[in-house]
Amino acid sequence: MVDTPVPDDAVEQLDETVRGSVLEPDQDGYHRARRVWNALIDHRPDLVVRPTGTADVLAAVTIAAEYDLGVSVKGGGHHVSGTAVPDEGVLLDLGEMNAVDVDPAGKVARVQAGATWGDVDHETQAFGLAVPGGQDPNIGVAGLTLGGGVGWLSRKYGLTCDNLRAVELVTAEGELVRATEDEHADLFWGLRGGGGRFGVVTTFEYDLHGVGPDVLAGSLAYPLSDAPDVARHYRDFMADAPPEVRLLFGIMALPPASHFPEHRHGERSVMLVVCYAGPPEEGRPVLEPLRSRGDPFVDSIERRTYKRFQRAGESRGSVRTYLRSQYLESLSDDAIETIRDYGTDGPPNGTTVFVSPRGGAETEPAADATAYPHRDAGHHVLVEARWEDPAADDDHIEWVREFHGALGPYTTDEVAMNFLTGDEPDERRRAAYGGNYERLRALQREWDPDGRFRTTREIDPET
Numbered sequence: 001m002v003d004t005p006v007p008d009d010a011v012e013q014l015d016e017t018v019r020g021s022v023l024e025p026d027q028d029g030y031h032r033a034r035r036v037w038n039a040l041i042d043h044r045p046d047l048v049v050r051p052t053g054t055a056d057v058l059a060a061v062t063i064a065a066e067y068d069l070g071v072s073v074k075g076g077g078h079h080v081s082g083t084a085v086p087d088e089g090v091l092l093d094l095g096e097m098n099a100v101d102v103d104p105a106g107k108v109a110r111v112q113a114g115a116t117w118g119d120v121d122h123e124t125q126a127f128g129l130a131v132p133g134g135q136d137p138n139i140g141v142a143g144l145t146l147g148g149g150v151g152w153l154s155r156k157y158g159l160t161c162d163n164l165r166a167v168e169l170v171t172a173e174g175e176l177v178r179a180t181e182d183e184h185a186d187l188f189w190g191l192r193g194g195g196g197r198f199g200v201v202t203t204f205e206y207d208l209h210g211v212g213p214d215v216l217a218g219s220l221a222y223p224l225s226d227a228p229d230v231a232r233h234y235r236d237f238m239a240d241a242p243p244e245v246r247l248l249f250g251i252m253a254l255p256p257a258s259h260f261p262e263h264r265h266g267e268r269s270v271m272l273v274v275c276y277a278g279p280p281e282e283g284r285p286v287l288e289p290l291r292s293r294g295d296p297f298v299d300s301i302e303r304r305t306y307k308r309f310q311r312a313g314e315s316r317g318s319v320r321t322y323l324r325s326q327y328l329e330s331l332s333d334d335a336i337e338t339i340r341d342y343g344t345d346g347p348p349n350g351t352t353v354f355v356s357p358r359g360g361a362e363t364e365p366a367a368d369a370t371a372y373p374h375r376d377a378g379h380h381v382l383v384e385a386r387w388e389d390p391a392a393d394d395d396h397i398e399w400v401r402e403f404h405g406a407l408g409p410y411t412t413d414e415v416a417m418n419f420l421t422g423d424e425p426d427e428r429r430r431a432a433y434g435g436n437y438e439r440l441r442a443l444q445r446e447w448d449p450d451g452r453f454r455t456t457r458e459i460d461p462e463t
C-alpha cells in the first residue's frame with residue numbers, strides 16, 4: 001500500500017459511503033482517472049473518488065471537510081493548465097456523471113457535470129436542438145461552461161454560460177444548492193464565467209435552440225503564400241456577416257483527412273473553416289461571396305449534420321500541448337503580417353494559429369452582466385502547439401511564446417480563462433476576470449471561506 005496523507009479512517013469512510021470507486025495510487029483505474037488532455041501535466045492526487053451521482057459528491061465533500069482535505073474537480077480534463085487535477089488532496093473525477101436529459105417541449109437540457117459536448121450533442125440533436133457548446137466532442141461541459149464557452153453557435157445564441165437556466169452545486173459545507181436568476185442570484189452570476197471555485201457543480205440546466213440536424217459547414221484550404229489575402233478576406237467578410245455565420249481563419253499542417261488531396265497531407269496551408277447556424281439553403285447565398293473569392297484548392301463546404309461537424313476537430317487521448325490566447329480589437333494589416341510570419345515558421349506538425357471573430361449575441365451582454373467579462377467585439381487569436389516527443393518540448397513552447405510576444409502590440413489586455421496555461425503570470429490570470437475580479441473574490445470568500453476547493457482555477461482570496 002502506498003502511504004498517502006489521507007488518513008485510513010477517511011478512506012474507509014469514503015469506501016463505505018460512496019457508491020462510486022475510491023482509488024488510492026496503487027489501485028487500478030487511479031492513473032486513468034488522474035489523466036488530463038495535456039500530457040505535459042502529470043499530477044498525482046492522494047486519492048481519487050469517482051462519484052456516480054450527487055449523493056456521492058455530497059458524501060465526498062462532507063468527509064473531506066471532516067478530515068480537512070483539499071478537494072478538486074475534474075470534468076472533461078481538457079483545460080490546458082491541468083488545474084482540475086492536483087498534486088495532493090482528493091480529486092473528484094466526475095466522468096461517471098454524464099447523463100443528459102432533454103425536454104424538447106420545454107427546450108431545456110439537464111446535464112450532469114461530468115458529461116462532454118459529444119454527450120450533449122448526441123441527446124439534443126435527436127430533437128434538432130442544441131446548446132451552444134465547444135467545438136470538440138471530448139471537452140467537458142463543466143470547465144467550458146464555467147469559463148464562458150465559445151463555439152459555432154455563439155454569435156447567434158451567445159456563450160455557453162449565457163445559456164444557463166440553473167446550476168446545482170455542492171457547497172464547501174456539503175449542501176446542495178440551486179442557483180438561478182432568482183435563487184442565489186449572486187452565485188449564479190459568478191458561475192457564468194467565473195470558474196468553478198465556489199463548490200462542485202453537479203448539474204447544469206441549459207436553454208436549447210433549434211439547430212440542424214443539418215447545417216451548411218466545412219472548410220476552404222489555400223496555399224501558404226495566400227495567407228495575407230485570405231486573412232483580409234476573413235476580416236472583410238466577417239465585418240458584416242450575419243450572426244448565423246462563424247468563420248475561422250487559420251494556418252496549420254493539413255491532417256490526413258479524405259477531403260484534402262493526399263499529396264498535400266502534412267503541408268502547411270491556410271484555412272477558412274465555417275459554419276452557418278441556420279437553414280442550409282438560407283446559408284448558401286450568404287456564404288457564396290466567401291467561396292467565390294481567391295483560389296482554394298479544397299472547398300468542402302456542404303450540407304452535413306451539425307453533430308458530424310462538431311466531431312471534425314476531435315481530440316482524443318492526451319497530447320503534449322502549450323498555447324497562448326489573446327484578443328485583438330481589430331485585425332490590422334500589420335497583425336496579419338505577424339500572423340503570417342510566425343504561422344509559416346512553426347515547428348512542422350501540430351503548430352496552429354486560429355483567428356476567430358467575436359460579435360453577435362456573445363458580445364451583447366454588458367461586461368458585468370455575468371462573471372465572464374470579455375464582451376467587446378473583435379477577434380480571438382489562439383496560438384497552439386501539440387506534439388508527442390518530450391525532446392521537442394522546448395522548440396514548441398518557445399515558438400508559442402515568441403509568437404505571443406510578437407502579437408503583443410496588437411492585443412488588448414483581456415485573457416480568456418479557458419485558454420490560460422499553468423505558467424501564466426498573475427496579471428494575465430487576473431485579466432481573465434477583468435473588472436469582475438473583486439466581486440468574484442468576495443463571492444469565493446462567501447462560498448468557500450476555508451479554501452476547500454483550493455486547487456481549482458485561481459481567484460486568490462488573500463491578495
Ligand SMILES: Cc1cc2nc3c(=O)[nH]c(=O)nc-3n(C[C@H](O)[C@H](O)[C@H](O)COP(=O)(O)OP(=O)(O)OC[C@H]3O[C@@H](n4cnc5c(N)ncnc54)[C@H](O)[C@@H]3O)c2cc1C
Pocket residue numbers: 036037072073074075076077078079080082083084085094113133134135136138139140141142143144145146147148149150151195196197199200201202315418419455456457
Ligand atoms: C482540444 C481542445 C479544444 C477546445 N475547444 C474549445 C472550444 O471550442 N470552446 C471553448 O470555449 N473552449 C475550448 N477549449 C478550452 C476549454 O473550454 C477548457 O479547456 C475547459 O476548461 C474544458 O472543460 P473540461 O471540463 O474538459 O475541463 P477540466 O480540465 O476538467 O476543468 C477545468 C476547470 O474547471 C473546474 N471544474 C471542472 N468541473 C467542475 C465542476 N463540476 N465543478 C466545479 N469546478 C469544475 C476544474 O477544477 C478546472 O479548474 C478547448 C480545449 C481543448 C484542449
